[in-house]
Amino acid sequence: MGHKHVVIVGGGFGGISAAKRLRKADVDITIIDKNNHHLFQPLLYQVATAALSPGDIAVPIRAIMGQRKGLKVLLGEVVNINKQENYVELKSGKKISFDYLILAPGAQYNYFGNEDWKQHAPGLKSVGDALQVRERILLSLEKAEQLEDPKLREPYLTFVVIGGGPTGVEMAGAIAEIVKRNMMRDYNTFSKNETRIFLVEATSKILNGYPDSLSEKARKTLEEMGVRVLLNTPVTDINHQKVSFSKGTIETPNIIWAAGIAASPLLKSLETKQDRTGKVFVNDDLSIPNHENIFVIGDAAHKVDKNGNPLPALAPVAIQQGKFLGNLIQDEGNGKERDSFTFVDKGTMATIGRAKAVADIRGFKFSGFFAWIIWSVVHIFFLIGFRNRFRVFIEWMWHYFTFKRGVRLITDRFSTEEDKT
Template identity: 85%
Template sequence: MGDSKHVVIVGGGFGGISVAKKLKRSNVDITIIDKSNHHLFQPLLYQVATAALSPGDIAVPIRAILGERKGLKVLLGNVTEVNKKKQFVALENGQKVNFDYLVLAPGAQYNYFGNDGWKKHAPGLKSVGDALQIRERLLLSLEKAEQLEDPKLREPYLTFVVIGGGPTGVEMAGAIGEIAKRNMMRDYNTFSKNETRIFLVEAAPKILNGYPDSLSEQARETLEEMGVRVLTNTPVTGISESKVSFSEGAIDTPNIIWAAGVAASPLLSSLETKQDRTGRVFVEDDLSIPGNDNVFVIGDAAHKKDKSGNPLPALAPVAIQQGKFLGNLIQNELKDKERTSFNFVDKGTMATIGRAKAVADIRGFKFSGFFAWILWSVVHIFFLIGFRNRFKVFVEWMWHYFTFKRGVRLITDRFSENEDPGN
């Protein structure tokens, strides 16, 4: 690829895209490798899963984001190994890609805490495929309930369990609450909205762990007003095709969604460097790994402490800031400038709970309700990549807000062969 340095970026999420955008005008060759050909705005995946948005609203082809540029390549592939010594990454298909600088931003996956058999019955929400699968499950359940005259037989199909009380779990439970209690129920005649049951299950003593107690409590109250039963201190002991079990009882339902805990990408173990208990790599102040100053790990895959000694959260703003920092670092290094340390600027955390309901903690200022929801909406529109997507999502949200209508509710038979959507 000529004399210029070759920067290989693994992962087309917030972190990887930020590095590439920062380096776009630099004298380097860039190769981005990702398992899919698109950048996905994960914070809004639950809105695809609950039929509020379409996949195209929150996913943009990586090539479309970065545009054309000499020396820029986008490869569709799964990286399985990193060879630090010989400076190459190996792909699943046997291809090897050499690097001068390597940025690993592979994101995270859901952690089933050793119970991998649960994954089949309780899908997580990390990809468009996941979101569409969950959406199909929810819609099929409502269709099955519509066919059953006996309320007792209908009950499992009108019951929804979200496991994990973090932002994704809270947003998911709130969105299902809105659908089940208001929006979609007008379409069905056999059952009423009062028959639906929604549970948010959390093993810890409170939901939204890491948020101030007052906002956590506010979120719980808001969810319960929306008809969601919040079960804290309730670890899950078993999941089957149509049941979630706890130490004290069980809930019968095929509608189980996993949003509890994440583990870092298995690729990171090939780095043979120190990892925390969830698999994240401990990085230096400049985000490189110990002993290899040209290999960097960022985003959900990196364990980096803030000024208070706590690990930085697995959130989009962290990955974006780290990506920009790394882009600048590589640019400066090419000009023989000294490296600096990464410092995260915390601009606040927020979670939406439903229509015009959210909680936010912005630099110590706490907001909830409609104002927090407006803040959340503005921030998410701002982070969306591409004008078309921003405009379209804004129009969709306003339409939903004023009309209470949901988006796409088509069942397209996306289920895998081991599931039977028919009976």
């Protein structure tokens, strides 16, 4: 009998964590991903705001895994899962059989049934998304530089971030630093006082899920940085260069979506129970009902903690679940019984800007410079590869002391004909 074959769909935190834990196990491993790289998504907003380059937060999956007999990394998109015959089917038509299947396909932004909004308000889930947002920001500043009439250039100096979660808060803070400080020395036509940044949240507070005191601290810090925080303001429509609410509109081509996620549509092919966002309900060992060899982890899994609350869609959850499954598969090969997965919450944090952050670590609440130091160390620690850690650390220190940003090139790669006019 040959080695057991473990197929891992997704090269994100969960998939890579499981693969690394299985690297020394007596199994064959196939990793399938639509991209050839692992992406550190929590820092995508820094690429979008020209603080970091894509290579600082993305590493080829093959480079992470190294050379190993029985390991394959395939560039492809899984479109169907056959639970009865134990194989996955790629978009190319290729079928790959498995003994164990670990599904870690990540998530996509949820536009709540308004898919046409996506072209006007991109999210931040890929390097391509980040570069698109970066080019929109830079192109707007360039257009504003050419307009003498303050009224005409107002839309190009206006930035709207929709969604008050960690990504939205971090993005709004980063844009405020760019347009109100970092890049002002590059432009002569307009001043920082003409720029407007809005953070729009449909509920009564930003950073939902954080303690109220930290949420309020984050709101006040953003407003001190020049960000207007609009609470209880659901979006009603998004068109080209305009976002509408029940009480008014804001005209701008710079609309960024960070308002909720939905699970991968691939999960529908499992034909098992899903929650309203598409996450799959999993057993205590992260397997799906009636199929103990198929597991779902990370943003794709609906798993509750000891208090009955769903686990958050955060990197630490996916990493711990990946390690758990790596151990489970190895132990099962040695005849051991399965354990139940338990998430160890080590805290949540969000950065707001230069030397500004909030953190809730096991009941201890921090804000300001100390929270930013904790955030920086944790995020650098999670980066895969020493080269990336060292480079990001140097980049951050350079930005901290000089207030200068990184690459600010416009390649015209993402601009549309409408943008060029």
